[in-house]
Amino acid sequence: MKIRSTLFAITGTLLAASAMARDVTLLNASYDPTRELYRAVNTAFAAQWKAQHGDTVTIQMSHGGSGKQARAVVDGLPADVITLALAYDIDAVADHGLLDKSWQQRLPDNSSPYTSTIVFLVRKGNPKGIHDWNDLIKPGVQVITPNPKTSGGARWNFLAAWGYALKQPGGNDAKAKAFVKTLFQHVPVLDTGARGATNTFAQRGIGDVLLAWENEALLARHEPDGDKFEIVVPSISILAEPPVAVVDKNVDARGTRQIAEAYLKFLYTPQAQEIEARNFYRPRSPTVAAEYAAQFPKVNTFTLAELFGTWRQTQAKFFADGGVFDQVGPGN
Amino acid sequence: MRKRVLPGFGISLGYALAYLGLIVLLPLAALAWKASGIGLHGLFRLLESPRTLAALKLSFGGALLAALLNVFIGLLVAWALVRYRFPGRRLLDALIDLPFALPTAVAGIALTALYAPNGWLGRWVVPMGIQVAYAPLGVLLAMVFVGFPFVVRTLQPVLQSLERDVEEAAESLGATRRQTFLRVILPLLVPTLLTGFALALARAVGEYGSVIFIAGNIPMRSEIAPLLIVQKLEEFNYAGAAALGVVMLAFSFILLLLIAVLQRWSRRWAERAA
Numbered sequence: 001m002k003i004r005s006t007l008f009a010i011t012g013t014l015l016a017a018s019a020m021a022r023d024v025t026l027l028n029a030s031y032d033p034t035r036e037l038y039r040a041v042n043t044a045f046a047a048q049w050k051a052q053h054g055d056t057v058t059i060q061m062s063h064g065g066s067g068k069q070a071r072a073v074v075d076g077l078p079a080d081v082i083t084l085a086l087a088y089d090i091d092a093v094a095d096h097g098l099l100d101k102s103w104q105q106r107l108p109d110n111s112s113p114y115t116s117t118i119v120f121l122v123r124k125g126n127p128k129g130i131h132d133w134n135d136l137i138k139p140g141v142q143v144i145t146p147n148p149k150t151s152g153g154a155r156w157n158f159l160a161a162w163g164y165a166l167k168q169p170g171g172n173d174a175k176a177k178a179f180v181k182t183l184f185q186h187v188p189v190l191d192t193g194a195r196g197a198t199n200t201f202a203q204r205g206i207g208d209v210l211l212a213w214e215n216e217a218l219l220a221r222h223e224p225d226g227d228k229f230e231i232v233v234p235s236i237s238i239l240a241e242p243p244v245a246v247v248d249k250n251v252d253a254r255g256t257r258q259i260a261e262a263y264l265k266f267l268y269t270p271q272a273q274e275i276e277a278r279n280f281y282r283p284r285s286p287t288v289a290a291e292y293a294a295q296f297p298k299v300n301t302f303t304l305a306e307l308f309g310t311w312r313q314t315q316a317k318f319f320a321d322g323g324v325f326d327q328v329g330p331g332n
Numbered sequence: 333m334r335k336r337v338l339p340g341f342g343i344s345l346g347y348a349l350a351y352l353g354l355i356v357l358l359p360l361a362a363l364a365w366k367a368s369g370i371g372l373h374g375l376f377r378l379l380e381s382p383r384t385l386a387a388l389k390l391s392f393g394g395a396l397l398a399a400l401l402n403v404f405i406g407l408l409v410a411w412a413l414v415r416y417r418f419p420g421r422r423l424l425d426a427l428i429d430l431p432f433a434l435p436t437a438v439a440g441i442a443l444t445a446l447y448a449p450n451g452w453l454g455r456w457v458v459p460m461g462i463q464v465a466y467a468p469l470g471v472l473l474a475m476v477f478v479g480f481p482f483v484v485r486t487l488q489p490v491l492q493s494l495e496r497d498v499e500e501a502a503e504s505l506g507a508t509r510r511q512t513f514l515r516v517i518l519p520l521l522v523p524t525l526l527t528g529f530a531l532a533l534a535r536a537v538g539e540y541g542s543v544i545f546i547a548g549n550i551p552m553r554s555e556i557a558p559l560l561i562v563q564k565l566e567e568f569n570y571a572g573a574a575a576l577g578v579v580m581l582a583f584s585f586i587l588l589l590l591i592a593v594l595q596r597w598s599r600r601w602a603e604r605a606a
Contacts, residue, residue: 067566092568147549149563189466190549192562205450206466321567331383331551 022055024259029079031066031152031242032195033216037279038083044275045266049259057259065193066152073098073247080251080260083244085152087111088311090245099248112241113267114281117299118160120232121201121210121217128208132234133164136183136209143186144207146197148318148325153194155319157211160238162318163307167236181328190330202229213240218280218295231297239301360581367578369571378575383551384560390471391557392583395536398475402532403525405476406483413484414491428484431477436541439477443470444546466548471556474542479532486528487521494520522598530591537584 030038042059049057062069062077066085073079074096084090087104094101104111122130128141136143146154158180165171165179189206191197194216201210202220209232212220217231244264251257266272273283277292289296308314318324370378378384413425431439447454447464454465464470494517502512540558547554557580564573 065566067568071565071568147563150566188548188550190551192544192549192559196545204444204448204465206448319567321564321569321572326383329551331386331553331555 023058024055024256025058025060026080026256026260026263027060027062027078028081028083028263029062029064029069029073029077030083031069031085032063032193033153033213033219034083034242035061035063036219037215037276037281040275040279041267041272044271045263048266048271049262055259059263065150067092067150073250078250078254079247080254080256081244081246081264083242085240085242086155086311087241087243088315089152090243091312093245093247098250099245103245104243106246107244107264108268109284110241111243111245112284113244113264113272114242114276114283116214116240116242116281117237117301118157118211118234118240119214119217119237119299120234121212121220121229122208122232124228124230126230126232130209130232133161133179133183133236136161137179137186141186141209142188142207143183143209143211144189144191144197144201145187145211146194147190147192148329150192151194151197153213153216154197154211156213156238156240158318158325159304159308159314160211160234163238163302164234164236166307167302177324177328180324184328184330187330214282214296214299215280233297233299236300236302239303241304363574363577363581366570366574370575374571375575375579378572379579383555384557384576386552387555387557387560388579388583390468390555391537391580392587394468394471394475394556395479395533395539398472398479398536399529399533401472401476402479402483403529406480406487406528406532407521407525410484410487410491414488428481430481431479432481436478436539437545440474440542440545443474443477443542447473447546465546466554468547468554470546470548471543471554474546475536475539478539478542479535482531482535483525483528486524486531490521490524519598519602522602523595526591526595526598530588533587533591534584537580 028038028042038059038061042061046057046059049055062072062079064072066089069077069079069082069084070089070092073082073093082090082093087110090099090103091101093099094103100106107113120130120136122128128138129135130141135141145157148154148158161180161183162176165176166173168175189197189200191200194213197210198212198216198220200206202225210217214231217229220226220229221231244267246257246260246264248257251260267276268284270285270288273285273288274291277283277288277295280295282296283289283292304311304314308317316323409428413421413428444465445451447457447470449455449458449465451465457464462469464473498516498520499512502516507516538558540556540562543556544559547556547559549555549559557576561573561576561580564570564576
């Protein structure tokens, strides 16, 4: 009897508490490497929202490959916001009518509150002497990258390599194609995602160079056994812009638009920019960037728009069925 | 209709059909419907692609070989477990089911860690020129692993019900050991071996989780067909993915049908022998 009355009491208290302050949950569907980032961002945002509005926000996370997350949302995952690896995946969600096609203009900086770039992770002491992209195609060098067909990060890798070749003196599409084709002949394993590739390189000891998100490379360096690796910054790389967006259809159905929009705007505040920098994403804010300048080596970057146009055009040309990657990838 | 002891033919058949329809046929029909989006021309283009063919060859060739290996090893293991009493037999018996219980991704990661060039086994076999992880051999290994329990578990009850007197009778009638095994015991086991083969084959053809970690996934070399399906999904090419799924399903169905025919034939052969 005692147990039962205690249970009643607890239930009663919970019901009363929920009636007073509003409990809101948000679902953020994100890609794989952002686990640590959003854990920290969510805590900070919930505290701020509670202080300003009195409501308790719980932000649930769903992580997975960027394309897989986009498909999950298309297939009905009720995510309020999507924070993915590349704009094409959000375009695909927009194509299914879940959000406005002009979503990328709704927030500053192409709707990417933080950026990253592609760098090389090599073994301690850099035994193969890797300093730039053309060192990757030296005889005997093995390169680890996930498959651009299944990994958003790998698409940035591919485009960074292409951009390097294009920007060499006398560079053109044909030369870039030849360079990337040779590069992929040095790839012994194609994992499906970025974390899998990191494991293959770090835990299994395969390959001499890992092409990685800078945030993943910095994270790996700060792991307990991180001194087994070194980061090499190439002469030029791509500015990777992971975008964020509110899923219009879902927030309107759930009545969470106001808070979802506030959540994404929060990512641009100095407080969140600091959290992003601490989690190895390059902040957009010049002041925060200056503060963390020591952490991020100086990289000469080009943007997708400068060399390739929109993500839709890039996807169609390079990564669609029968596209450039199918012509130059391993096995050709 | 003949009168039965227990009633309920109508209701049980009704439930069976409804359940089968809901659980098996409905998803398959949805798959076929999605696949119809690419049309016959698209299907031929898909099947013409050397990359698709290489992946199908690896998936089905690997699965057939893995199932065959499992039949031999499984027969041996089941025989040892049923016929002999030895310390640790129960423990060994319980171990057989582990590949069922283990999440396949865990199995794949464990096998990869073992056979990678810096793994416990890999550091010995790789210098000898045997590459298991990140090679087609790794695909085979993962397929053997996931299919293994099927053969043992289907064989065990049959071996248990196989009376020893049959062998004794054969021996007393002058059969050699070899003749006893090949002409008396084996014919009785063949239908069950085929069941185990079919189950192990089906499991290996559809295996994704464990294979993906060990395969290396290099197109034309170590890329399995289910990975091609995932890649098509990544391109939001639902029809192409479904079409490849239907092709795999059709192949599997033909194989299973062939095995069923073989089984009928072998059962009749066994009955005639007995």
